[in-house]
Amino acid sequence: MSDDAIRPNLWKGASAGLAGGLIASFAMDRFQVAMGAIGAAPPGEGEPATQRAADRIARVAAGRPVAGDGKPAAGQALRYGLGAALGLAYGIFAEIRPEVRAGAGTGFGLGAAAILDDAAVPAAGLGPAPWKTSPNAHLYAVASHLVFGTTAEATRRLVRRWLG
DSSP: OOGGGSOOOHHHHHHHHHHHHHHHHHHHHHHHHHHHHTTOSOOOOSSOHHHHHHHHHHHHHHSSOOOGGGHHHHHHHHHHHHHHHHHHHHHHHHHHOGGGGGGGGHHHHHHHIIIIIIIIHHHTTSSOOGGGSOHHHHHHHHHHHHHHHHHHHHHHHHHHHHHO
16 A cells, blocks of 8 residues: 555654654664764764754753763754654654655655754854865765655655554
């Protein structure tokens, strides 16, 4: 049964998208670890943006920064939370506007890269503007988000079919 033969249901779409976002976050994380292991990841520019963002959130919410040894876990929690939220929204939009599924999730991944890495991260002061990023770093980010988008769509589609 194709996605188009499934009757639209926002709750099922949200559930499938949520699962897709979580699995896609894991896939993106593993992709980045693998790229680092083979020396294909660009050199980092200090703390990852997710860790800086988690620290900023902790300062606002709790009045103190994340402890140094807790920053990697806090950054990962933020990454997975954001991935889950993006996936949930994607799952809902995929129910309402099936054309967002075109390209097997590549549009979703590229959109996430553009909105997050190229706009939100620099606007929040968590990382450099895209024109101040090396071509290697930019390509790495785009490839990472393509893994995210295609995995989110494949998972969303599978879960959505399972939900009926």
